Amino acid sequence: MTDFPSLDFQPVRDRAQSPTLVQQLVDAVVRAVESQALGPGMPLPSVRDFARSHGVSTFTVASAYARLVSQGWLLARPGAGYRVAPRPSAGPATTRSLRPWEPPTPGAEWLLSDVFADHSIPVKSGCGWLPGEWLNEAGLHLGLRHVARVPGGRIAGYGHPYGYVPLREAVAEHAGSLGMPVEAGQVLLTQGVTHGLDVAIRTLLRPGDTVIVEQPCYANLLALLRVAGARVVAVPRTGAGLDIGALEQAAQSHRPRAMIVNTVLQNPTGTSLTMANAYQVLRIAEQHDCWIIEDDISRELAPGVAPVLAAMDGLRRVVYLSGYSKVISPSVRVGYVIGHPDLVRDMARTKMAVGLTSPEIMERVVHQALREGRYRAHVTELHERLALAHAVVSRRLGEQGMQVFAEPRAGLFLWARLAEGHARGGANALAERALRDGIWLAPGSYFDAGQEDIPWIRLNVAYSQDEQLWRFLREAAGNGGC
Secondary structure, three states: OOOOOOOOOOOOOOOOOOOOHHHHHHHHHHHHHHOOOOOOOOEOOOHHHHHHHHOOOHHHHHHHHHHHHHHOOEEEEOOOEEEEOOOOOOOOOOOOOOOOOOOOOOOHHHHHOHHHOOOOOOEOOOOOOOOHHHOOHHHHHHHHHHHHOOOHHHHOOOOOOOOOHHHHHHHHHHHHHOOOOOOHHHEEEEOOHHHHHHHHHHHHOOOOOEEEEEEOOOHHHHHHHHHHOOEEEEEEEEOOEEOHHHHHHHHHHHOOOEEEEEOOOOOOOOOOOOHHHHHHHHHHHHHOOOEEEEEOOOHHHOOOOOOOHHHHHOOOOEEEEEEOOOOOOHHHOOEEEEOOHHHHHHHHHHHHHHHOOOOHHHHHHHHHHHHOOOHHHHHHHHHHHHHHHHHHHHHHHHHOOOEEOOOOOOOOEEEEEOOHHHHOOOHHHHHHHHHHOOEOOEEHHHHOOOOOOOOEEEEEHHHOOOHHHHHHHHHHHHOOOO
16 A cells, blocks of 8 residues: 555655654644544555655654554554554543553653653653664664574574674774774673673672762663662763862762763763863873773764773773664664773673673674665764754753753753743652653653752753643743642
């Protein structure tokens, strides 16, 4: 089925002024159902047919259909495709959904586990990944086709403890371009950067050791350190990097075993270390005999040049982590650790002890996606799309009277201080209310070392152009955030 006259969908590709293509398709289906151009039980084109006939990606169509299913507009039946859902037997239909949407209960447990399986939230402004239609679809398909042709006997075993050798060689080559001349034996593949952090923490730390983290910092990191029994000391993050005065004082007072730093496009503030700040961080680590775990997951999203602590240090006391979830796809779960050969050997033992090898099939997919000629063009396109999204979301935040911590014009995140009307009820209360309206916000408490209800929220610019978000924030400010 390639023609579907009942659905008026004319994709608008002006990224600065229009909703995402997913939202445009969702809106088109909703209009068709509400106007009764689409009636209950009517079929929609297959994902592939719709994508082909309208010149959009299959990721766009699949994401829109999934959102419509979660909101109750469509039904998905194995082998029968997608059909318009029946209207409720009694009572008027709402303007937003054909059935009541029940929000999840927010909190640390939901954030760290259920959120990744919860596809029911229509507006995901608080998430940490790119929209499906922004990902490297061509590279993924090429990688999957390549793996499908590999003889079963070659992928039947557990694989190498360090990971798939050709991908490790590609990582080593990339590290050289960043100023780290390393061999493949200094690269350990992991199931994403969070797994790499866990392996590094388990290898370097013992219960009771002190670790310096940034304030605010990556939410899952705090959970990992709690599990490890580490003592956490937070140092403020500034627009230039770490607050050097506070870092110096913390190192003198607490004798940390390690510090964990997001070098570029930090989660959640979006800031990057300046070269001067990076030198000072390394000086303090050297002076106090402290390891640095460098989480550099967003490096590919940063146009231009930025410091690499591991390169500046020569991998003597810096462990470098990165991966592919922000650029290729979060679902492939492939990251890597680079370090001194002796340390990487110890981390490989830790990796095997707690989870055996990482999945070679996914590592082969990533390797093929990197080799595919569109990868660099895809990264360049992401830079452009994210810069446009930053401009739009920064402007909308200003219109709401919300203060932006920094304007990186790159990466996924903006860190914004709530306006007075929002803040009176607290960021946690605002996030709970937003969930009831189908909007996921990430309140500051997720990223605060003490889990305090600070008046900040993290916004993913790629998911924050939906008018529903800004309407909610306007209404919340008018009602005092409650």
